[in-house]
Amino acid sequence: MNKNLNIKSLIIDKPLKLDCGQTIVNFPLAYETYGSLNEKKDNAILVFHALTGDQFVSGLNPITKKDGWWSYAVGSGKAIDTDKYFIICANVIGGCLGSLGPSNINPDTNKIYGTTFPIITINDMVNAQYNLLEFFKIEKLFAVIGGSMGGMQVLQFVSNFPNKAEVAIPIATTSNHSAQNIAFNELGRQSIMADTNWLSGDYSNQNKNPNKGLSVARMAAHITYLSKNGLQEKFGRKLQERDDLKFSFDADFQIESYLRYQGSVFVDRFDANSYLYITRAMDYFDLIKQHGGNLSNAFTDTKTKFLVISFTSDWLYPTSENKEIVIALNAIGADVGFVEIESDKGHDSFLLNTPKFLDTLKDFINTSYPKNK
Amino acid sequence: MNKNLNIKSLIIDKPLKLDCGQTIVNFPLAYETYGSLNEKKDNAILVFHALTGDQFVSGLNPITKKDGWWSYAVGSGKAIDTDKYFIICANVIGGCLGSLGPSNINPDTNKIYGTTFPIITINDMVNAQYNLLEFFKIEKLFAVIGGSMGGMQVLQFVSNFPNKAEVAIPIATTSNHSAQNIAFNELGRQSIMADTNWLSGDYSNQNKNPNKGLSVARMAAHITYLSKNGLQEKFGRKLQERDDLKFSFDADFQIESYLRYQGSVFVDRFDANSYLYITRAMDYFDLIKQHGGNLSNAFTDTKTKFLVISFTSDWLYPTSENKEIVIALNAIGADVGFVEIESDKGHDSFLLNTPKFLDTLKDFINTSYPKNK
Numbered sequence: 001m002n003k004n005l006n007i008k009s010l011i012i013d014k015p016l017k018l019d020c021g022q023t024i025v026n027f028p029l030a031y032e033t034y035g036s037l038n039e040k041k042d043n044a045i046l047v048f049h050a051l052t053g054d055q056f057v058s059g060l061n062p063i064t065k066k067d068g069w070w071s072y073a074v075g076s077g078k079a080i081d082t083d084k085y086f087i088i089c090a091n092v093i094g095g096c097l098g099s100l101g102p103s104n105i106n107p108d109t110n111k112i113y114g115t116t117f118p119i120i121t122i123n124d125m126v127n128a129q130y131n132l133l134e135f136f137k138i139e140k141l142f143a144v145i146g147g148s149m150g151g152m153q154v155l156q157f158v159s160n161f162p163n164k165a166e167v168a169i170p171i172a173t174t175s176n177h178s179a180q181n182i183a184f185n186e187l188g189r190q191s192i193m194a195d196t197n198w199l200s201g202d203y204s205n206q207n208k209n210p211n212k213g214l215s216v217a218r219m220a221a222h223i224t225y226l227s228k229n230g231l232q233e234k235f236g237r238k239l240q241e242r243d244d245l246k247f248s249f250d251a252d253f254q255i256e257s258y259l260r261y262q263g264s265v266f267v268d269r270f271d272a273n274s275y276l277y278i279t280r281a282m283d284y285f286d287l288i289k290q291h292g293g294n295l296s297n298a299f300t301d302t303k304t305k306f307l308v309i310s311f312t313s314d315w316l317y318p319t320s321e322n323k324e325i326v327i328a329l330n331a332i333g334a335d336v337g338f339v340e341i342e343s344d345k346g347h348d349s350f351l352l353n354t355p356k357f358l359d360t361l362k363d364f365i366n367t368s369y370p371k372n373k
Numbered sequence: 374m375n376k377n378l379n380i381k382s383l384i385i386d387k388p389l390k391l392d393c394g395q396t397i398v399n400f401p402l403a404y405e406t407y408g409s410l411n412e413k414k415d416n417a418i419l420v421f422h423a424l425t426g427d428q429f430v431s432g433l434n435p436i437t438k439k440d441g442w443w444s445y446a447v448g449s450g451k452a453i454d455t456d457k458y459f460i461i462c463a464n465v466i467g468g469c470l471g472s473l474g475p476s477n478i479n480p481d482t483n484k485i486y487g488t489t490f491p492i493i494t495i496n497d498m499v500n501a502q503y504n505l506l507e508f509f510k511i512e513k514l515f516a517v518i519g520g521s522m523g524g525m526q527v528l529q530f531v532s533n534f535p536n537k538a539e540v541a542i543p544i545a546t547t548s549n550h551s552a553q554n555i556a557f558n559e560l561g562r563q564s565i566m567a568d569t570n571w572l573s574g575d576y577s578n579q580n581k582n583p584n585k586g587l588s589v590a591r592m593a594a595h596i597t598y599l600s601k602n603g604l605q606e607k608f609g610r611k612l613q614e615r616d617d618l619k620f621s622f623d624a625d626f627q628i629e630s631y632l633r634y635q636g637s638v639f640v641d642r643f644d645a646n647s648y649l650y651i652t653r654a655m656d657y658f659d660l661i662k663q664h665g666g667n668l669s670n671a672f673t674d675t676k677t678k679f680l681v682i683s684f685t686s687d688w689l690y691p692t693s694e695n696k697e698i699v700i701a702l703n704a705i706g707a708d709v710g711f712v713e714i715e716s717d718k719g720h721d722s723f724l725l726n727t728p729k730f731l732d733t734l735k736d737f738i739n740t741s742y743p744k745n746k
Binding site: 019020021115118119176177178179180182183184186187189190191193194195196212213215216219220223226228231232234235236237245247248249251252253255256259260263276280283284286289315 | 392393394488491492549550551552553555556557559560562563564566567568569585586588589592593596601604605607608609610618620621622624625626628629632633636649653656657659662688
């Protein structure tokens with residue numbers, strides 16, 4: 001990973017007390033912006049990325065040389081329209097694309113942190129990103145938007161800063177991880193830790209890389225991002241460039257090649273320790289527990305207008321878990337809309353070209369923007 | 374693994390031509406029996422085990438020192454009643470509990486096979502076990518029964534030997550693996566192969582063991598054996614012997630400890646290469662393709678009476694896939710019954726104490742046995 005390539009970052013000089021008890025200060029927060037902040041500074045949208053996302057929401061990602069992760073949704077004339085709105089996205093702390101994370105050098109030791117990096121939480125990520133509002137002198141964001149772990153950050157943001165966003169759009173997310181979701185994340189972590197090159201997290205200082213373990217972790221996660229039916233339709237039992245079985249352990253089936261490919265390209269752009277830290281943050285996230293067992297309490301002080309979006313075939317963050325958020329908001333009479341989008345593409349639907357979803361997002365954003373009312 | 378402990382086996386001296394083209398001869402087939410074969414030899418039930426099962430269906434398993442894998446179903450007075458029936462179960466070829474498999478010594482080289490072992494199929498497994506009928510001089514089995522991969526063997530057995538079983542009970546199974554099932558198996562294989570101790574399958578000859586990779590593979594599989602709701606009910610977000618999060622990568626949540634434990638005990642009883650070979654056999658199994666794209670053709674010659682059983686919360690071999698078998702049998706007017714059992718325990722329901730399932734199994738077996746009619 002080349003960490004010096006076109007990475008723009010802010011140095012946060014205000015100390016941030018983390019949930020684990022440690023305090024970080026003078027740390028980098030890498031970010032990108034799209035579109036222009038207007039004079040009234042009322043058109044800013046903070047987009048939060050998911051587990052393996054980054055600040056390169058749209059346009060060319062300088063690391064992967066591919067389109068940004070949300071190019072279908074963000075751009076000129078798109079659902080999140082860069083002609084109208086000023087979009088900000090930051091790499092989460094704990095990440096590996098410029099913000100402070102386990103692959104950074106610890107100034108106290110001059111060595112790469114590895115697993116000496118403090119455990120971070122979704123709350124810490126959101127509090128770090130709040131500094132962007134001060135940096136851009138934005139009194140109130142127009143919107144906070146994110147899918148998956150990005151949706152957790154949306155919920156945490158509104159809970160922490162009830163009057164700092166007009167609109168909140170949590171997508172395909174949850175207020176806390178189910179046992180099955182923790183299980184899949186733990187599987188990924190154990191896969192990385194099982195790699196002898198992981199070296200208790202010290203691999204970078206020893207010029208090694210637990211690529212095999214990270215690749216298997218990515219394969220596991222990737223299966224959860226797609227639906228059973230979607231996989232069946234796309235791959236079924238199709239063979240990989242051959243007419244019959246090869247009677248070996250090579251990739252006979254297309255689904256096998258596909259997964260191996262997904263694993264192999266992932267290790268070129270992601271740090272194994274960041275994967276550990278960010279999945280841990282997701283598993284620790286529990287907005288219900290944070291608020292004494294009642295999710296409604298997370299939102300009692302907010303006037304933010306919500307739109308919760310889920311997808312029919314998402315089994316990682318199923319509609320039922322998204323609905324719990326809606327129910328909690330309804331219970332306190334908050335302004336909340338809910339849409340379940342029909343899609344066979346599973347959890348990944350929010351990242352893909354899902355017209356019904358993109359239209360819903362566009363309509364809600366445009367009709368909610370004060371100037372358009 | 375101690376392979377010499379109370380392992381009873383038959384040496385098959387009839388050459389067996391495998392689907393891959395190779396022929397095996399004079400190979401061991403390890404088996405156990407429960408109950409007594411009656412004089413008419415009409416009370417024999419052949420039970421087929423699943424991926425990580427073995428011949429120790431009931432009673433004490435001499436390897437694990439725990440109850441046999443189907444102790445809830447097989448025993449005196451139980452659904453598969455050892456007081457009435459003669460139950461035979463063999464370790465599949467490719468396995469690691471006495472039958473010929475990759476951990477055996479190749480007589481040609483005097484070295485452990487490892488991945489020089491031929492790829493085997495469900496068809497090969499069934500053809501190897503057919504020798505048990507000749508050995509016990511059984512003209513016709515009363516029943517063939519199995520769940521999961523055991524169910525595949527049931528289907529393959531009836532297809533290969535249409536007049537050799539009165540009754541067939543495929544449970545929680547499929548006529549071929551979906552893309553998602555292949556994906557999960559490939560994840561397990563890649564996890565094993567990612568372990569530096571795997572050594573291209575030659576680990577036993579080099580006194581190594583890819584235990585970490587095998588453990589992760591088991592963790593992945595284990596998640597698929599349980600339902601999301603079942604996991605949530607049993608574990609939810611319960612913490613492991615502590616009141617609050619530890620802010621580390623230790624097992625904070627009970628589900629994490631549980632998975633780690635499942636992985637760690639598995640490596641003591643299972644061979645990593647056997648895991649590769651058997652998952653490969655499952656992925657290769659395609660009774661539809663074997664019969665020119667029409668599953669009904671697999672059963673045209675049979676008079677066997679079927680009972681297909683599925684479980685509501687089984688997402689690995691969902692009811693829909695079990696129903697496809699029923700539909701194919703109905704299409705040719707075969708004698709087939711179908712029961713979907715309500716259970717929140719996922720695919721594992723067939724191995725657990727699931728009263729409705731065990732009662733259904735018992736009733737069907739007893740009412741189908743000629744003497745009881």
